[in-house]
Amino acid sequence: MRALNRKLLRDLWHIKGQSLAIALIMGCGIGLFVMMLGVIDSLEATRDAYYERYRLADVFAGAKRAPATIGRRLGDLPGVRSVTIRIVKDVTLDVPGLDEPAAGRLISLPEHGPPPLNALVIRAGRSVLPDRPDEVVLAEQFAEANRLQPGDHLAAILNGRKRQLQVVGIALSPEYVYAIAPGSLMPDNRRYGVLWMGQSALEAAFDLEGAFNDVSLALRRDGSEPAVIAAVDRLLAPFGGLGAYSRADQLSNWFLASEIAQLRTMAGIFPVIFLGIAAFLLNMSFARLIALEREQIGLLKAFGYRNGEVAWHYLKMAFLISLLGLAFGLAMGAWLGRWNTGLYAEFYRFPFLYYRPSPAVFIGAIAISLVAAAIGVLGAALQAARLPPAEAMRPPPPPLYRRAQGFAWLGRRLDQPSRMILRHILRWPRRASLTSLGIATAAGLLITSLHWIDAVEALIDGYFFRTTRQDVTVTLEAPRAMAALYGLAGLPGVLAAEPFRSVPAKLKHRQLERREAVQGLVPAPRLNRVLDRTGQPVPIPASGLLLSSTMARLLEVGPGDQVTLAVLEGRRPEREVRVAGLFETDLGTPVYMDLQALNRLMGEGPSISGAYLLTDQARAPALNRTLKNLPLVAGVASRARVLQSFNETIERTLSVMILFYILFGGLLAFGVVYNSARISLSERGRELASLRVLGFTRFEVAYILLGELLLLTLLALPVGCLLGYGLSFAITMTLDNELYRIPMVIHRSTYGVGMAVTLAATLLTSVLVRRRLDRLDLIAVLKTRE
Amino acid sequence: MPPDADPARRRPTFVVRGVTKIYRTGEVEVAALRGIDLELFANELVVLLGPSGSGKSTLLNILGGLDLPTAGEVRFGDLELTKLDDRALTAYRRDHVGFVFQFYNLMPSLTARENVALVTEIARAPLRPEDALDLVGLAERLDHFPAQLSGGEQQRVAIARAIAKRPEVLLCDEPTGALDSKTGVRVLAAIERVSQELGTTTALITHNAPIAAMADRVIRFADGRISEQTANLERRPAEALVW
Ligand SMILES: Nc1ncnc2c1ncn2[C@@H]1O[C@H](COP(=O)(O)OP(=O)(O)OP(=O)(O)O)[C@@H](O)[C@H]1O
Numbered sequence A: 001m002r003a004l005n006r007k008l009l010r011d012l013w014h015i016k017g018q019s020l021a022i023a024l025i026m027g028c029g030i031g032l033f034v035m036m037l038g039v040i041d042s043l044e045a046t047r048d049a050y051y052e053r054y055r056l057a058d059v060f061a062g063a064k065r066a067p068a069t070i071g072r073r074l075g076d077l078p079g080v081r082s083v084t085i086r087i088v089k090d091v092t093l094d095v096p097g098l099d100e101p102a103a104g105r106l107i108s109l110p111e112h113g114p115p116p117l118n119a120l121v122i123r124a125g126r127s128v129l130p131d132r133p134d135e136v137v138l139a140e141q142f143a144e145a146n147r148l149q150p151g152d153h154l155a156a157i158l159n160g161r162k163r164q165l166q167v168v169g170i171a172l173s174p175e176y177v178y179a180i181a182p183g184s185l186m187p188d189n190r191r192y193g194v195l196w197m198g199q200s201a202l203e204a205a206f207d208l209e210g211a212f213n214d215v216s217l218a219l220r221r222d223g224s225e226p227a228v229i230a231a232v233d234r235l236l237a238p239f240g241g242l243g244a245y246s247r248a249d250q251l252s253n254w255f256l257a258s259e260i261a262q263l264r265t266m267a268g269i270f271p272v273i274f275l276g277i278a279a280f281l282l283n284m285s286f287a288r289l290i291a292l293e294r295e296q297i298g299l300l301k302a303f304g305y306r307n308g309e310v311a312w313h314y315l316k317m318a319f320l321i322s323l324l325g326l327a328f329g330l331a332m333g334a335w336l337g338r339w340n341t342g343l344y345a346e347f348y349r350f351p352f353l354y355y356r357p358s359p360a361v362f363i364g365a366i367a368i369s370l371v372a373a374a375i376g377v378l379g380a381a382l383q384a385a386r387l388p389p390a391e392a393m394r395p396p397p398p399p400l401y402r403r404a405q406g407f408a409w410l411g412r413r414l415d416q417p418s419r420m421i422l423r424h425i426l427r428w429p430r431r432a433s434l435t436s437l438g439i440a441t442a443a444g445l446l447i448t449s450l451h452w453i454d455a456v457e458a459l460i461d462g463y464f465f466r467t468t469r470q471d472v473t474v475t476l477e478a479p480r481a482m483a484a485l486y487g488l489a490g491l492p493g494v495l496a497a498e499p500f501r502s503v504p505a506k507l508k509h510r511q512l513e514r515r516e517a518v519q520g521l522v523p524a525p526r527l528n529r530v531l532d533r534t535g536q537p538v539p540i541p542a543s544g545l546l547l548s549s550t551m552a553r554l555l556e557v558g559p560g561d562q563v564t565l566a567v568l569e570g571r572r573p574e575r576e577v578r579v580a581g582l583f584e585t586d587l588g589t590p591v592y593m594d595l596q597a598l599n600r601l602m603g604e605g606p607s608i609s610g611a612y613l614l615t616d617q618a619r620a621p622a623l624n625r626t627l628k629n630l631p632l633v634a635g636v637a638s639r640a641r642v643l644q645s646f647n648e649t650i651e652r653t654l655s656v657m658i659l660f661y662i663l664f665g666g667l668l669a670f671g672v673v674y675n676s677a678r679i680s681l682s683e684r685g686r687e688l689a690s691l692r693v694l695g696f697t698r699f700e701v702a703y704i705l706l707g708e709l710l711l712l713t714l715l716a717l718p719v720g721c722l723l724g725y726g727l728s729f730a731i732t733m734t735l736d737n738e739l740y741r742i743p744m745v746i747h748r749s750t751y752g753v754g755m756a757v758t759l760a761a762t763l764l765t766s767v768l769v770r771r772r773l774d775r776l777d778l779i780a781v782l783k784t785r786e
Numbered sequence B: 001m002p003p004d005a006d007p008a009r010r011r012p013t014f015v016v017r018g019v020t021k022i023y024r025t026g027e028v029e030v031a032a033l034r035g036i037d038l039e040l041f042a043n044e045l046v047v048l049l050g051p052s053g054s055g056k057s058t059l060l061n062i063l064g065g066l067d068l069p070t071a072g073e074v075r076f077g078d079l080e081l082t083k084l085d086d087r088a089l090t091a092y093r094r095d096h097v098g099f100v101f102q103f104y105n106l107m108p109s110l111t112a113r114e115n116v117a118l119v120t121e122i123a124r125a126p127l128r129p130e131d132a133l134d135l136v137g138l139a140e141r142l143d144h145f146p147a148q149l150s151g152g153e154q155q156r157v158a159i160a161r162a163i164a165k166r167p168e169v170l171l172c173d174e175p176t177g178a179l180d181s182k183t184g185v186r187v188l189a190a191i192e193r194v195s196q197e198l199g200t201t202t203a204l205i206t207h208n209a210p211i212a213a214m215a216d217r218v219i220r221f222a223d224g225r226i227s228e229q230t231a232n233l234e235r236r237p238a239e240a241l242v243w
C-alpha cells in the first residue's frame, strides 16, 4: 500500500469515533432512503403486475337495478374494451366465534369461467361451482382474521333471510388489496370481509334475475376516461345509477396510491435531513483535520505532491467514511425495508410482495452518499490544496479572540472559564450556530416523531369520544319508515336511539362535482354530533346544507352559496340547495342536512337509513345475538370494537415506527454533540492541559469544554421545538387528503420529552468525552508543537 | 577545491540575481530580502548564517520552489524558477529538491520507512527507503513511529526522506536547531555523507557559527542582504565539530 494511503487509514483510525458517528448518521439517511424508495419500488412494481395480470377495471359504477341488456350497451361505448356486470350487496354476517355481527360485501362471480375483469387469485380451495348456491369464496384477510378455511361455514342475511354458507375457497382480488369498509379509518379484518358467490345464487337471493347492480369497465388504450364515465352515468341514470368513478377513486387503489405518495414525501424529507447533517459534520471534522495537518500538507507539497493529489487525499478519506455509512445504510435499509414490506403485506394484500428495490435505488444511495461526502469536504479539501507550502509549514498564528461587544455587562459578572466558553463561541460563530442547529434538528425530529402519538390520540379522542357517542351504528338494508326506529329502540339493552338518513348524491358547483352521501340528522344530535373547532356542538340548520369545510373547499363554496344536489336514489331529485353553514372535521368530507328537510327533498315520508344506539354494555351479548338475526339490518358497527382494532393496529405499526425515529433522533443528537466535543477537545487540548498544569481541577476544565456544548444544546432546544412544529406541520399538510386529516396537535409534554431526550444525548456524550478529558496527558500535550 | 575558484569551468546549479521579497500583512510591509545575488554549485555545501529575521529561510524557500520572490530572477540550470507556475514548481520540487526542517516534520501516523516511502513513491529514480535509512544509520529503526524516536533520530529520518529521491538540491533549515550538540553532530555527519555521495548542491541554515567550518563556503546574512561571503580553504569534517 502506498505510504500516503497508509497515512490516510491511520489518520482515519485516529478520528475513528468521529468517523463512526458520521458514518452512522449517514447510514441512517441512506437506510431510510433505501427503505422508503425500495418499498415504493416494490409496491409499485407488484401493484402494476398484479393489476395487469388480474385485470383490474379502469372505471367502476353502481346502480339500483339495471337490465343485463344495458351491460351490452355499456360494452359498445366508444373507448370501452371490456365489461363485467355483477351483483354487489352489503350484508350482515354471523361468523362463528365472533360475538357481534360482521359486515360483508357479497360480489357475484360468473357461472362459468373467471370474470373478465377483477379476477380472483385463488389461494386455497377452489372457486364456486354452478348450481351450488350456498358456496362462497372468502377474501384472505377476512378468512385469516376469523380462522376460516375451506369447508367451514358462516351465516349471512340475504334479503331478509338468514342463510348458511359454505366456504369453498380463499382468494385475493386486485380490487381489495386494501380491504376497508367504506367510511372506516382502518381495516378491521375480523368485522369486515369480502365474499364471492355465484351469479345465479345472488340473482335469486336478491330478486335480480336478468339484472345487475354493479359494473366494471376496462378502457381501450385510446379511450377517454371522463367521456366513458359521463356515458356510463347517462346510461345508468334511469336504473338508479350511483355515479361512475375511475380507478383513481377506487377505495383500495386510492389508499395504496396515497400510501405510496406519503412514502415519497417522507423519502424526500428524512434522508435529506440525515445526509445534510452528515455533510455538515464532515465539513466540521475535516476543517479541523486540515487545520491540524497544516504542516503535513505543507510538507507534502514541499516534496512535490500536487494540489490535486492533496485535495484528493482528503476527499478519499471522506469517501471512505461515506462508504462505511453506505454499507451500514444499505444493510439497515435492506433490513428495515424487509420489515416494512412485511408490515405493508399485512395491510395491503398482494399474491406476492417482496422487498426488491430496483438497482436504481442502490445506485441512487451510492450517489447520494458520495455527493453528501463531497459536499461536506470539498471546501476543506480545496482549502488544503490551496495552502501555500511555505506558509503552511510555519505554525498558524494564534486564533484572534474578541472581547464580546455589547456583552460587557455580562462579562463583568462571569468567571474566567465561562468567559472562555463565550469567547470560543463568538470566535467561531458560524460553527457554533450550525452545531446548535444540528442539535435543534435532532430535537425537532424527535418531537415530530413523538407528535404522531398526540395526533392519533387527538384523532381517536375527537372521533370516538367527542363527536360520536353512540356505542353501535346500525345501517338498514334499505330506507324504512320511522317506525323502524322504534323497533331498534326496543332491542335489548338499547338506552337511546337516534335516527339518520343517508342518501347517495352528487354535489355540483359550477364545473366542480363530488360524490358524497348526504346525512340527514335530527336538529340537535346527542349521539352522532357535529362539533366546531372549539368542541361545541353545531346544531343542524332547519334548511340548507351543513358542509364540512373540506367539502366546501373542494366545491369552492362558502356559507350562503347555492350548490346543486343531484340525488342518486329513489326519484333522483335534483335541487338547488343553500349552504347554511360549515364545520371542521378530520374525517372525510361529510355533508349534513336536517332529517325532515332531507325526507321532504326526497319526496318521501319520514324515513330512516339506520340509527345510532346508546347501549347498556351488560346486555351487549343479547343485543349482538338479536342484531345478527335481524333481517332488515345490513351493517352493524360497534365503537368499542372499532376502537380496539384501531388501537391494536396503531400499536403494531406506529409504535415501532416511532421507536425507530426516536432512536434516529437520539443518534443524530449524539453524533452532532460528539463531533463538536471531539473537535473542541482537539483544538483546545493544549489550552485545557495548561489550565490543569496551572491548578484547575478536572471538573473546572471539563466545564469549559462541556459547558460550551451544554450552552449550545440549551440554545438549540427552543429552535428544535420550532423545527419540530414546522416539520410536523409540513408532514400533516402532505397527509391532508379527502378521506382523513391528521390533526395538528403537539402536547407540551411532547416538546418536553423531545427536549429531554436531546439533553440526555448531550449529557451522555459529555460523559464519554469527559472520560477522555480526564485522561489528558499533560506532559505530552505540552511537549508537542501544535 | 572551492568551486568559485574557477567559475569558467563549472556552470552554477543556481543563479540568483537581484532577488527581493516583500511580505505584506495588511498595511505593514516587511522586506525579507533586499537584493540578493548568488551562485551555488553542484557538489558544494554552503552554510547560511545570520541573525534571526535576516531572510535566510525566505531565500531557502525560494530556492526550493516553495515561494516566489517579489522581484529578481532565480535560475536552476536552464529552469527559470521565477517564471514557473504552481504546477511547474511542484514538479520541480518533486524531481530535484530535498528538504530538511528544524522540527523534522515527519508524518506522525507513518513509520520511519513509510515516511521515506512517501517521497520515493513519487520520485523518478529513488533509493530504496531501507537504503536511505541505512545511509543515516537507522537501518534498525525502520518500523518505528516518530513518537518512538528521539529528536536526533527523527531528524535523521527526515534527512533520509530528503535524500531518498537522489535530489540535486538539498536544503536544510536549522537541521540541528532542536538538538543537543552531540546529536547535532551525528545529524550533520549524515548530511555531509549523503551530500557527498550524491553530489548535491547543499544549503544549510544554522545559528551555530562553528558549524560553518564544515562548509565549502559561508554566506552571512544581515537585514535581507548578503553581508559577507567567505570560502573555507579547508572543510572540517562534521565529526570534528564542537559547539
Ligand atoms: N509569511 C510571512 N508574512 C510576513 N512576514 C514574513 C513571512 N515570512 C517571513 N516574514 C518576515 O520576513 C523576515 C525574514 O524571515 P525569515 O524567516 O526568512 O528569517 P530567518 O532569517 O529565517 O530567521 P530565523 O533565523 O529566525 O529563522 C522576517 O522579518 C519575518 O518576520
Ligand SMILES: [Mg+2]
Pocket: B056, B057, B058, B173
Ligand atoms: Mg528561519
